[in-house]
Structure formats: C-alpha cells, structure tokens
Amino acid sequence: MFLTPSLVAAQLGAWSPIGFVLVGMASMAIGLCFAEIGSRFDSTGGPYLYARAAFGRFVGFEVGWMQWFTRASAQPSVVNGIALSLGSYSALLAGGTGRAMLITLVTGVLAWINFRGIRQSSFVVNVLTVGKLVPLAIFIVIGLFFVDWPKLVPSGAIRRAVGLPAHCF
Numbered sequence: 001m002f003l004t005p006s007l008v009a010a011q012l013g014a015w016s017p018i019g020f021v022l023v024g025m026a027s028m029a030i031g032l033c034f035a036e037i038g039s040r041f042d043s044t045g046g047p048y049l050y051a052r053a054a055f056g057r058f059v060g061f062e063v064g065w066m067q068w069f070t071r072a073s074a075q076p077s078v079v080n081g082i083a084l085s086l087g088s089y090s091a092l093l094a095g096g097t098g099r100a101m102l103i104t105l106v107t108g109v110l111a112w113i114n115f116r117g118i119r120q121s122s123f124v125v126n127v128l129t130v131g132k133l134v135p136l137a138i139f140i141v142i143g144l145f146f147v148d149w150p151k152l153v154p155s156g157a158i159r160r161a162v163g164l165p166a167h168c169f
Contacts (some may be wrong), residue, residue, distance in 0.1 A: 050063075075107070
C-alpha cells in the first residue's frame with residue numbers, strides 16, 4: 001500500500017486513483033465475505049476452519065499451511081518496506097549493518113510488545129492507527145482548500161469512455 005503507488009501510477013496513469021478505489025472495494029467485499037462466514041461458526045480457526053468445513057480435511061490442511069506461510073512472510077515484507085523507506089532518508093539505513101540493525105530493532109520491539117500481552121499489543125495497535133490516520137485526515141482537510149475546483153473536470157479520453165458529450169464541461 002505504501003510502497004507501490006508510484007508503480008500503480010506508472011501503469012494506470014490518471015486512472016490510478018480509480019484503480020485504488022476499485023481494489024479497496026474488492027478488498028472490502030472479501031472482508032465482508034469473511035465476516036459473513038465467520039458469523040456462522042462458534043469456534044476459532046479462520047480460513048482453515050471454513051475450508052475444512054466446506055471442502056474436507058485435505059483442503060483445510062492446505063489452506064492452513066498457506067495461511068501460515070502468508071503470515072510468516074508478511075512481517076519480513078513489512079519490515080523490509082520500513083527499511084526501504086527509511087533508507088531513502090539515511091544512507092546508514094539503506095544497507096549493510098545499519099539496515100540489519102533497523103530490521104532487528106523493529107522485529108525485537110514488536111516481539112517484546114507481543115510478549116507483554118494482548119492489552120499492551122492492542123494499545124500499541126490503536127496508537128499506531130491513530131498516528132497514521134490523524135495526519136492523513138489533516139493532510140486531506142488542508143489539501144481541500146488548495147484544490148482548484150473549476151479545473152477538476154474529466155479529460156477528453158475519460159469523457160469519451162464514460163460517454164459524456166463534450167458540451168457537458
């Protein structure tokens with residue numbers, strides 16, 4: 001989400017905001033499917049439990065292993081993204097010992113918070129969530145004052161794709 005917007009913009013151009021909205025809607029649909037199926041079970045197990053109940057033990061086993069692999073690879077991916085992002089600000093963190101120390105530090109701090117207990121973990125998650133949403137909301141609100149609204153019209157290609165006549169804008 002934070003490392004790929006430039007790659008998406010390079011592929012989709014001016015359509016990239018629409019692409020992000022569509023991907024967000026698809027993700028929301030998947031989340032709603034999980035919420036619906038989760039409401040039908042009393043025990044824990046997530047996708048493993050759902051796949052086992054629907055398709056049997058073998059498929060449940062495979063889904064369980066895939067879930068483990070994706071979760072085991074998610075943390076290194078996020079920590080690598082942090083190192084890549086901070087490496088662009090400091091050459092010390094861009095590679096070598098500095099990068100390894102940063103990755104070790106972030107992993108160690110998260111492990112320590114997790115070891116402390118669920119109450120501390122949930123508090124940290126809430127603080128980090130507020131810490132990223134508040135600046136984003138401030139950025140959006142301030143940015144709205146700098147939008148040149150009369151210039152916000154569809155381009156000719158978008159107008160033709162949607163089927164709007166030229167005199168609409």
